[in-house]
Amino acid sequence: TSILLVSPGEAPRLEAAAGAHAFALLERTDGAPLGLGLLVTRAKEQSARAGARPGADEGIVASSRSMRSIVARIASFADAPTSVLVAGEPGVGKRLLARLIHDRGVRRDRPFVTFGALEHAPETIAAALREALAEAGRGTLLIDRADALAPPAREQLTALLRADRAARVIATALPAFRGQAGDDGRELYLRLSTHAVDVPRLSERPDDVA
Numbered sequence: 187t188s189i190l191l192v193s194p195g196e197a198p199r200l201e202a203a204a205g206a207h208a209f210a211l212l213e214r215t216d217g218a219p220l221g222l223g224l225l226v227t228r229a230k231e232q233s234a235r236a237g238a239r240p241g242a243d244e245g246i247v248a249s250s251r252s253m254r255s256i257v258a259r260i261a262s263f264a265d266a267p268t269s270v271l272v273a274g275e276p277g278v279g280k281r282l283l284a285r286l287i288h289d290r291g292v293r294r295d296r297p298f299v300t301f302g303a304l305e306h307a308p309e310t311i312a313a314a315l316r317e318a319l320a321e322a323g324r325g326t327l328l329i330d331r332a333d334a335l336a337p338p339a340r341e342q343l344t345a346l347l348r349a350d351r352a353a354r355v356i357a358t359a360l361p362a363f364r365g366q367a368g369d370d371g372r373e374l375y376l377r378l379s380t381h382a383v384d385v386p387r388l389s390e391r392p393d394d395v396a
Contacts, residue, residue, distance in 0.1 A: 250391035264291035269355045271378045274385030280358040288326040296325030303334040312342040322353035333363035347377045
């Protein structure tokens with residue numbers, strides 16, 4: 187056993203270097219037990235998140251190649267003012283990815299407001315949309331389940347998207363939203379999907395199951 191005395195300023199650098207060396211050593215281990223590679227990958231992700239800004243990647247599981255690709259692609263439009271549509275089956279992490287887009291962009295310190303399309307009655311949804319947009323200010327408005335909006339609400343949202351607005355709009359929807367975009371929804375779909383993120387089912391990315 188060895189004891190190394192270091193100054194407080196050097197401790198974080200040495201800790202990071204030791205961690206990187208440990209990960210590299212584990213990855214080179216011959217005859218490693220089944221599942222060790224996955225454990226090392228998850229440990230590296232947790233270690234990286236520990237040094238990141240709190241909340242930036244909270245809850246995101248990206249061990250699979252497809253999810254790593256999605257997270258990496260976010261950097262290309264995180265700062266853009268244009269809208270984003272995150273589509274996928276229930277439970278694949280659409281809202282978490284929407285939050286990650288906000289946290290990775292220039293609006294990270296501004297409001298992030300979630301508007302749930304399934305949480306409002308048809309007769310009040312238009313007023314609620316305007317209120318949520320005002321609350322978001324120059325931040326981000328997340329419209330959760332945009333595909334569930336009734337035709338009048340779709341028209342109202344389309345009108346809001348046409349107008350000059352300060353907030354960035356991110357929407358989530360089920361994959362069928364694209365096919366459901368008839369005459370009353372085609373413009374809405376096109377305006378929401380300036381940047382489109384299609385999240386695969388969990389059954390298509392087994393590396394994320396653990």
